[in-house]
Amino acid sequence: MTALEMRDVRKVYQSGADQIVALDHATVTVGDDEILALVGPSGSGKTTLLSIAGGLLSPTEGSVVVGGQEITRYSPRQLTEFRRTAVGFVFQSVNLVPFLTARENLLVVAEFGGRDGRRARERAERLLGELGLSDRMGNLPGQLSGGERQRVAIGRALMNEPALVLIDEPTSALDTRMGEQVMELIVAEVKGRGTAAVIVTHDVRMTHYADRTVQITDGHLAA
Amino acid sequence: MKLAVRELVRKPGRFAVAGTALVVLTMLMLFLGGLLDGLYLGSTGVLRSQSAELLVFSSDARSSLVRSRISPEVRAEVAATPGVAAVSGLGVALVGGTVPGEQDVADIAVVGYEEPTDGIPAPPPSGEGWADRSLERSGVEPGDVLGLGPARVPVRVAGWVEDANYLQQGGLWVEPGTWREVLASARPDSTLAEGTFQALAVTVDPGADPEAVASAIDDATGGATGTLTRQAAVLSLPGIKEQNSTFASIIGVTAFVAGLVIALFFSLLTLERTGMYAVLKAIGASTRQIFTGVVVQAVAVAVISFVFGAVVVHLVSPVLVSALPFQLLPSRTATTLVLLVITAVIGSAVSLRRVVRIDPASAIG
Numbered sequence: 001m002t003a004l005e006m007r008d009v010r011k012v013y014q015s016g017a018d019q020i021v022a023l024d025h026a027t028v029t030v031g032d033d034e035i036l037a038l039v040g041p042s043g044s045g046k047t048t049l050l051s052i053a054g055g056l057l058s059p060t061e062g063s064v065v066v067g068g069q070e071i072t073r074y075s076p077r078q079l080t081e082f083r084r085t086a087v088g089f090v091f092q093s094v095n096l097v098p099f100l101t102a103r104e105n106l107l108v109v110a111e112f113g114g115r116d117g118r119r120a121r122e123r124a125e126r127l128l129g130e131l132g133l134s135d136r137m138g139n140l141p142g143q144l145s146g147g148e149r150q151r152v153a154i155g156r157a158l159m160n161e162p163a164l165v166l167i168d169e170p171t172s173a174l175d176t177r178m179g180e181q182v183m184e185l186i187v188a189e190v191k192g193r194g195t196a197a198v199i200v201t202h203d204v205r206m207t208h209y210a211d212r213t214v215q216i217t218d219g220h221l222a223a
Numbered sequence: 224m225k226l227a228v229r230e231l232v233r234k235p236g237r238f239a240v241a242g243t244a245l246v247v248l249t250m251l252m253l254f255l256g257g258l259l260d261g262l263y264l265g266s267t268g269v270l271r272s273q274s275a276e277l278l279v280f281s282s283d284a285r286s287s288l289v290r291s292r293i294s295p296e297v298r299a300e301v302a303a304t305p306g307v308a309a310v311s312g313l314g315v316a317l318v319g320g321t322v323p324g325e326q327d328v329a330d331i332a333v334v335g336y337e338e339p340t341d342g343i344p345a346p347p348p349s350g351e352g353w354a355d356r357s358l359e360r361s362g363v364e365p366g367d368v369l370g371l372g373p374a375r376v377p378v379r380v381a382g383w384v385e386d387a388n389y390l391q392q393g394g395l396w397v398e399p400g401t402w403r404e405v406l407a408s409a410r411p412d413s414t415l416a417e418g419t420f421q422a423l424a425v426t427v428d429p430g431a432d433p434e435a436v437a438s439a440i441d442d443a444t445g446g447a448t449g450t451l452t453r454q455a456a457v458l459s460l461p462g463i464k465e466q467n468s469t470f471a472s473i474i475g476v477t478a479f480v481a482g483l484v485i486a487l488f489f490s491l492l493t494l495e496r497t498g499m500y501a502v503l504k505a506i507g508a509s510t511r512q513i514f515t516g517v518v519v520q521a522v523a524v525a526v527i528s529f530v531f532g533a534v535v536v537h538l539v540s541p542v543l544v545s546a547l548p549f550q551l552l553p554s555r556t557a558t559t560l561v562l563l564v565i566t567a568v569i570g571s572a573v574s575l576r577r578v579v580r581i582d583p584a585s586a587i588g
Contacts, residue, residue: 007413045586050587051587054505054585055583056505056583056586077509080504080507080509081507083506083507083583084506084507089506089586089587092587093503094501095498095499097226097502097503099233099234100229108225108503108506109507110505111225111226112506112507112508112509113507130310146583148344156506168587215514
């Protein structure tokens, strides 16, 4: 089964009389349990592709299927539900909620879907345990190191057992050693669950952790 | 919603500025409300304590108890009107009274009445009176013999009654003869003939429409009377309507300011949280869930501020009562809380548009 299938996707922004083509006839598939690295310079369209795959943006043309759901023409409400259940995000700035503990940052995802009972708490604690944060569950983000916060963010992305995890520049704020540790963790967590992942990075050194690497330049995916 | 509550519990300082402003505004609203209620209750007890549904004045008195005169002949016409079950006379004389052991003269409203009414027992014997509790502040005690008016007409205090004042003067409820004697000594030009009262308290037949009976009475007396419902008579007392509307306006403006404070504070907070809300939307929060959190926080801040403000006012009110006609009623406290909650909800709604427009795509990149 395919976790992500983007076919002939275009994203065009209107700026006054000008048109800006952020993504041009992009076609890519990511299988279950596959990790795809998306590499390109700033402004190449990586973020746009990630946003479309995650239901944060709708394409101007083309089709997007994630975890078997055709999301291209989803309404905003449908996209919100889709993001709760089918995708997980790891943001470049980590973006944990500063006044929630590590456990609560995972639970908040379940709360949005109305699934914040005992099972959700058990899952959050299990995930944090697997991420090596058993004794840090009750800590606020300000009490965690950069690497620990990154691990909490990964746990949050996996909390609702998504079909696809979208990871934006996971190592940009980390040194080489820490970056490698995070990439190893991502691979271990994603692969172990049969979840697919798209990792956006400008750091070519990290691409060897992926099953496949695709280059993007000026909105075009390399064949 | 849990998210919003957790932020309130763990970061209360963030809400301190808005909370402090709301505490002050709450105190102002409760103080004004207590003053309004104190003024209202302290002026209208004589009429509010009437169990009769209607009050009859002479038509030329413009509903003034002091100016009104009802003769026995007019009283007979009133009593004979269909729908009238019972009629009793009522009058008041505003005098100064000496109090044993006190240097200052107390301001007393001597009320002449015929029948017991809500909270007021049957008229005491001649020369005795039931004193409103507020006269305690003037040093009056049961058993005291007060000297009323210029002639110092002696009246012994037989006991207390509550909430029975007139125009901020403590009520002293006496039988009609004692009242006439005091009125005659205080205002010789206003001496009333036997059987004449300033007003009549009229009880209507069970099931009768008081307003219809009021019209019938005025028709029966050929326009010699102006009959009002009890509540209308209360509102016709000098200054009551103006006082009510003035204070209500000030309280309303204060509530509006409270709404502005909440609107401004939560607008700025939402602006500050745009990034966080974008992330929350990206991971599955709906606009409704985020906005509900804003409303919950606004209401919580309003309620907590109200509690602080109300506690302060309640602690200070014993001091206020001695210097001002101040009464903080449970109904006023409850109404103020409800008003504050409503303004909190409305104020927080100002943030809705901003919350709606937050783009979850901005969480990436």
